[in-house]
Amino acid sequence: MDVTNRIEQALTDAIGLAAVTGCPPRLAEAMRYAVFPRGARVRPRLCHSVAAACGEDNPAATAAAGAALELMHCASLVHDDLPCFDGAATRRGRPSVHKAFGEPLAVLTGDALIVLAFQTIARVNCAPDRLAALTMTIGQAVGVPFGIVAGQAWECESEINLAHYHRSKTGALFVAATAAGAASAGADPEPWRMVGEKIGEAYQVADDLRDAAADEDEIGKPVGQDVANGRPSAVTELGIDGAIFRLQGLVRGAIEAMPPCENGHELRSLIMSEAKRLVPAKLAQSAA
Amino acid sequence: MDVTNRIEQALTDAIGLAAVTGCPPRLAEAMRYAVFPRGARVRPRLCHSVAAACGEDNPAATAAAGAALELMHCASLVHDDLPCFDGAATRRGRPSVHKAFGEPLAVLTGDALIVLAFQTIARVNCAPDRLAALTMTIGQAVGVPFGIVAGQAWECESEINLAHYHRSKTGALFVAATAAGAASAGADPEPWRMVGEKIGEAYQVADDLRDAAADEDEIGKPVGQDVANGRPSAVTELGIDGAIFRLQGLVRGAIEAMPPCENGHELRSLIMSEAKRLVPAKLAQSAA
Known part of the structure; x- marks a missing residue:
């Protein structure tokens, strides 16, 4: 399977967790809508290339890491589009999640995608120390103090630190993509x-x-x-x-x-x- | 240290991750505001008691699991209080996070707390298979298909499944509290x-x-x-x-x-x- 298909398959598998009886069907639909059809998948492609460079030995771990990065990216787009931030009515040429599903489901879709990223990594069958490295890498890229959520929060400060802003808001997931690619292959x-x-x-x-x-x-x-x-x-x-x-x-x-x-x-x-x-x-x- | 102090100390340590130069200071303040001063801390107390029942052998793992449960609970309160859900102006007798810090920071505070819960577990020094069990347990309790986010999402469906609603919205974190207490002690x-x-x-x-x-x-x-x-x-x-x-x-x-x-x-x-x-x-x- 080529990299493009591996990335889409891993995301399909991850989102599949929501497609079971007992999961609210509109939440499952909104999550799928936020992740498909595909964008450029830049971060997972980078992750896969670094894993290959490091002599990938556990393709499932690479795929899970790539999917987790993309799920986090999609979650951030859903929340950034909310009326209290950019209030974007469209995304990739169609209604944004909050326009298509309403604001409550948009908040919950972002939340569920963040959690799904960690679930996706935890479910993979890999050496346990890789799991720790991957969870840390993804967590750092998204949370405090320097992840994309912190980057977005600079927009709520009266004085913005531009270097931290860009490094966190855009850079953090790219850094995570290379670091996670290496970690998924067991490299430093x-x-x-x-x-x-x-x-x-x-x-x-x-x-x-x-x-x-x-x-x-x-x-x-x-x-x-x-x-x-x-x-x-x-x-x-x-x-x-x-x-x-x-x-x-x-x-x-x-x-x-x-x-x-x-x-x-x-x-x-x-x-x-x-x-x-x-x-x-x-x-x-x-x-x- | 008694259980109450252990719980507060673990939460203080976790939130401390936001208290560094380069983290947006208002986000750090909002996160602290969402978690302190303490509520009843019901879920971490339950987690600690189950760990003790199982012959706790790694107190740091118990404390991290308890903190992660409480961070998730606090995150859900912050998001549930948003205007698009309950629109609650107060929480525990003072302004809710979105009233005190604005809606954008309330969304980001919830996001950051969710991520912080996973970071808190990943940072603890424990047997790697415990890390996997804890990450899975916490993820299941919060995400899809049956976690608290899914529970909240039932309120966005035209037909509500009451059994799933209650089990997910309230029950999931209690189930996780007992399961995580056991997992943190190395028990099934x-x-x-x-x-x-x-x-x-x-x-x-x-x-x-x-x-x-x-x-x-x-x-x-x-x-x-x-x-x-x-x-x-x-x-x-x-x-x-x-x-x-x-x-x-x-x-x-x-x-x-x-x-x-x-x-x-x-x-x-x-x-x-x-x-x-x-x-x-x-x-x-x-x-x-």
Whole structure:
């Protein structure tokens, strides 16, 4: 089975836990709706590539770790879309969960997906010390003090710490994706964190570039939002060319940060192809 | 250290994870506010008593399990109080979290507490197979298909399954409290589930009795809500005397369901004293 199918299968298996008699059927439906159809599945793909680089020996553990990362990502989207945050009416071209199922079920869907991520890891048959490493890695990426929930909470402070904000809100799940990939293969996750950190920053810069220079059709959401909302952005800070230069440096940095490993070519190509995919078409030439 | 202090210390240690530079300070404050000052800590006390009954050999594991149960309970109260659910303005005689900190932070506080519960278990130094058992037990009690989140979600269905509703919304954390107490001591959690189930039902009946027959001063919240809202209740179903009889049967059943264990007297006294504590004063004589 290729990686795409492994990722979808693992998510289908995880969500299947809700598809039993005795589980409220609309909650089960809302959870499925929040996770399918698939997005880019960036974090699980990264996790799988790192596991392969580390000589993956327990594919079920990799798949569970990848699914847990994606479930956490989906949970954060559901809660971030709530009226008390972004109040987003649509997500990926269709109604957001709270629009489709109501606000109470949106809150509960996010909660249930967070718990399901941990259940998914705990259910896998792996060496018990890997379970501890995976649970810690996923917990750190989502909770306090530096996970995505903490990142989102910076928006509720009167003074925002931008470095912590970005590192937590966007970076934490990328760091977890590389660390969990290593842990699921029984490798030491620590040296892989820096790789995830660079990749997370690269996505942030690419996102800023897309907001500044892509067409709305290309990225499927309104552009120019950073300037319109006075949000900090690599483009307003460095200009288009400067941001592209920064992106290239981060991509190179991510590859250079990879610790010695058996089988790193898949991860290297993933990083390179993502860097290409995410740069807006009209900038692709100057980025090449 | 006595059990009360052990429980508070474990919760203080857990919440301390948020009290570091780089964690958004208002999130840290809201999390602390949601957990302290203490409520009755019923679930961790039950967990500690079962661990003692099973010959507790790793006090840190018991304490972590107890803290995780209470963090989950507090998280559910924070989310249940949100305007899209009960919209409760007060909790334990002071503003609810969303009133004190705003709705966005209330959503994030609940999320962070759920994650913190799993982090708390994963950080404890215990035999790795206990970690798996504890993570599964806590996950089942909170998530899908039958945990407290699923229980709350029954309120969003057009047809409610009352048996599943009560078992999930109230019962699941009691079952987890007994199962986690056993698991933290390295005992088989399964035979302890029935004890938690009976105790959970007993609390439900006691709650119905208090709503029907206590004074508002005695229980610190409005009474007569079940009848006013047409909610199912053991008292409307069985009458006061019938409900007391039912409660007594459940208390006896919980004690009889205890599997053979080294040191069960503490748990037996806890069950008996709770049964007394929870019956409204004016009914205490007929219940004796």
